[in-house]
Amino acid sequence: MFSTPSNPESVFTYGAPALKFGSGASAEIGFDLGQYGARHVLVITDPGVAATGAPRRIAEQLSGFGIQASVYEGVRVEPTDESLLAAVEHARAGGPWDAFVAIGGGSSIDTAKAVNLLTTNPGELMDYVNAPVGGGLAPSRPLKPLVAVPTTTGTGSESTTICVLDVLDLKVKTGISHARLRPVLAVVDPDLAMSQPAGVTAAAGMDILCHALESYTARPYTSYERRRPEERVPYCGSNPVADMWSERAIALLARSFRTAVRDGDDAEARGRMALAATFAGLGFGNAGVHIPHANAYPIAGRVRDFHPEGYPAGEPMVPHGMAVALTAPEAFRFTFEALPERHLRAAELLDPSAARPDDLSEYLPGVLTRLMRDIGLPDGIGGVGYTEADVPALAEGAMRQQRLLGTAPRPVTEDDLTKILTRSIALW
Amino acid sequence: MFSTPSNPESVFTYGAPALKFGSGASAEIGFDLGQYGARHVLVITDPGVAATGAPRRIAEQLSGFGIQASVYEGVRVEPTDESLLAAVEHARAGGPWDAFVAIGGGSSIDTAKAVNLLTTNPGELMDYVNAPVGGGLAPSRPLKPLVAVPTTTGTGSESTTICVLDVLDLKVKTGISHARLRPVLAVVDPDLAMSQPAGVTAAAGMDILCHALESYTARPYTSYERRRPEERVPYCGSNPVADMWSERAIALLARSFRTAVRDGDDAEARGRMALAATFAGLGFGNAGVHIPHANAYPIAGRVRDFHPEGYPAGEPMVPHGMAVALTAPEAFRFTFEALPERHLRAAELLDPSAARPDDLSEYLPGVLTRLMRDIGLPDGIGGVGYTEADVPALAEGAMRQQRLLGTAPRPVTEDDLTKILTRSIALW
Known part of the structure; x- marks a missing residue:
């Protein structure tokens, strides 16, 4: 999907804060x-x-x-x-x-x-x-x-x-x-998130999940041309350390996300969500995120009159995690062919009970869409007020996020984004 | 196995260096x-x-x-x-x-x-x-x-x-x-280890493996009484972050250890060993190690005339990784009953092809012993020159490592160590 580098990168970097975790x-x-x-x-x-x-x-x-x-x-x-x-x-x-x-x-x-x-x-x-x-x-x-x-x-x-x-x-x-x-x-400290309303848990949880899924399906670090040390960036592409964090974050979410949205007082589910957020952060903070995050910029930025539940009344907004999630199923349908095994593994980790569809490129989008429906997310970018007439401006806005799009596992054109956004107007 | 804490610890800590990895x-x-x-x-x-x-x-x-x-x-x-x-x-x-x-x-x-x-x-x-x-x-x-x-x-x-x-x-x-x-x-940089002799790869690799296995079977952080912040130590017991590193390190060793000992020029196996060493270090550096490492102190310290292959001639020595490994099978037989699921999972990760014995406490010791034999380690502490007459002094020396023994998943007496050491005189 990417052209083979003439002098492939052989080095990856990893950095993280120290962590103190727990009630x-x-x-x-x-x-x-x-x-x-x-x-x-x-x-x-x-x-x-x-x-x-x-x-x-x-x-x-x-x-x-x-x-x-x-x-x-x-x-x-x-x-x-x-x-x-x-x-x-x-x-x-x-x-x-x-x-x-x-x-x-x-x-x-x-x-x-x-x-x-x-x-x-x-x-x-x-x-x-x-x-x-x-x-x-x-x-x-x-x-x-x-x-x-x-x-x-x-x-x-x-x-x-x-x-x-x-x-x-x-x-x-x-x-x-x-x-x-x-x-x-x-x-x-998971206790600090106990008061979070369900709508915030749902949107923020989709942000965690997309961090993990996008890092996990990011361009492998070995697919880049070798960088000089001064050219290295914190986002170096998917790598063995980031992969480990991402896989573990997805598995933690599989066991806690629906429960934490349904019952905000479930301390065990909250604890798992907090751990998943930390793990996903430790992963994407070193691998990088791609198409769903690139799309999220204009989806949040061009909002007209959407007012999400659980957030302060007043100005219209599409919360970041929601803006990221709404095009994720279609983005992963598009990236599937670049790294099929990783997309399948991610779907399996996220919903071990889901059946594999005949068209394997539908597996992760299907698992994701069912989850989003269950936790009460809007039905696509149409659900937050966008129509087909908005797609060109959204695609143009996402194209500006070249730093993120460069982390996708295959080249992304404005036409590709237009298709992803159009198919994301309604998801179910 | 441990008495239930009246005010159980709810916090764990995690720290690590930044990492730059690769050829x-x-x-x-x-x-x-x-x-x-x-x-x-x-x-x-x-x-x-x-x-x-x-x-x-x-x-x-x-x-x-x-x-x-x-x-x-x-x-x-x-x-x-x-x-x-x-x-x-x-x-x-x-x-x-x-x-x-x-x-x-x-x-x-x-x-x-x-x-x-x-x-x-x-x-x-x-x-x-x-x-x-x-x-x-x-x-x-x-x-x-x-x-x-x-x-x-x-x-x-x-x-x-x-x-x-x-x-x-x-x-x-x-x-x-x-x-x-x-x-x-x-x-x-895995290239720096390419010149390592087979004997060094075997001993050092057992150190990696024991770091991972001991961290993974360490006393859970929640089994301690709650610590005040100034009482927290870098080794906080097994915890979700250390567990993740340890599991991944064991799985990497399963795919590379025998190959790296047999063929020191196999760059892929070397790369996996280097990654496993780093991962295990990132795990045990936060959870802690226990009985095999405690025993390793006197086993290395009281050496009389053992001269391992691949190490500089001259003074007698039992290399650290070897000293750690020689009592590991018996140590894990002893700790099995405290955390059976973890011992079984570790054995499965280390040798997915091994059959589960009827006596499940034999599973991890069996997998470990076969590995040690295959990579040319000495047959127990007898293989590096100790006899039954040395056991009391070795047990007494290991008892001094209370900081490490306190991380074991069940209380350890001098009598327990005596039994472990005696059974470790010959392993096969």
């Missing part, structure tokens, strides 16, 4: 920060998570370890350049800080990555945003320790080197990516 | 050190590895990245307090260093950990050695980046927080263990 883990952050010598710490969160009381409680616990903590509650869900700058200005005014603690979903963790970068390195936000949107600069100085405390079981941001943002003037979703942005420690 | 990876270390801002670096290795030319070649490559590197070739295989002090004195005289690169087996990597500790922190070696042998002090200051480049596929030292040493005056093998000792980056 009660978030009560010990003060001790962990003390290990980094931190005395003056900024806690970064969003208003919704702040309202649960967890950030305040964690900040108070820090003082028990002799750490002076201040809480910033101004994170915007789905950060923009403006919201990041506001957070950076707040941090610059109150600093210097010895460390940062991000409490929340991907938005809080990503905001903390930007704050950490811009309070330790010279320059401004757009200097570091991926080219061609921004300057694509790499940080020249070390960052401070960032401890990430995910409260939604989904994003995997605690494991990755990426900060995603909307640049408002350009109406584009893009990111900053560098190994130094990765948190040093992920503290995953 | 040619060792040529890029200069770039990676540059990422840490290093300009003046000490390369630490032993005379045997130095003779292969790899350390000199790597040091020369560093200069291509603007890094000034000096090579210390004085590492002793099986480090002692004396050999570590010699390395520390050499490093103190030539320093300060921005970073360290250890090239070799566990001895070189462990020596580099001690050098890093004692050139960045106050005090002397015995202050940091585990109590009660030493002062058990924790480092008070950050260490420098240590890049570990394993050349024998076995020890897993590149992933762990431990430095093992013999204290000569006390005739005791002990260690220094702290999270800060862990290398920041493991560079695993």
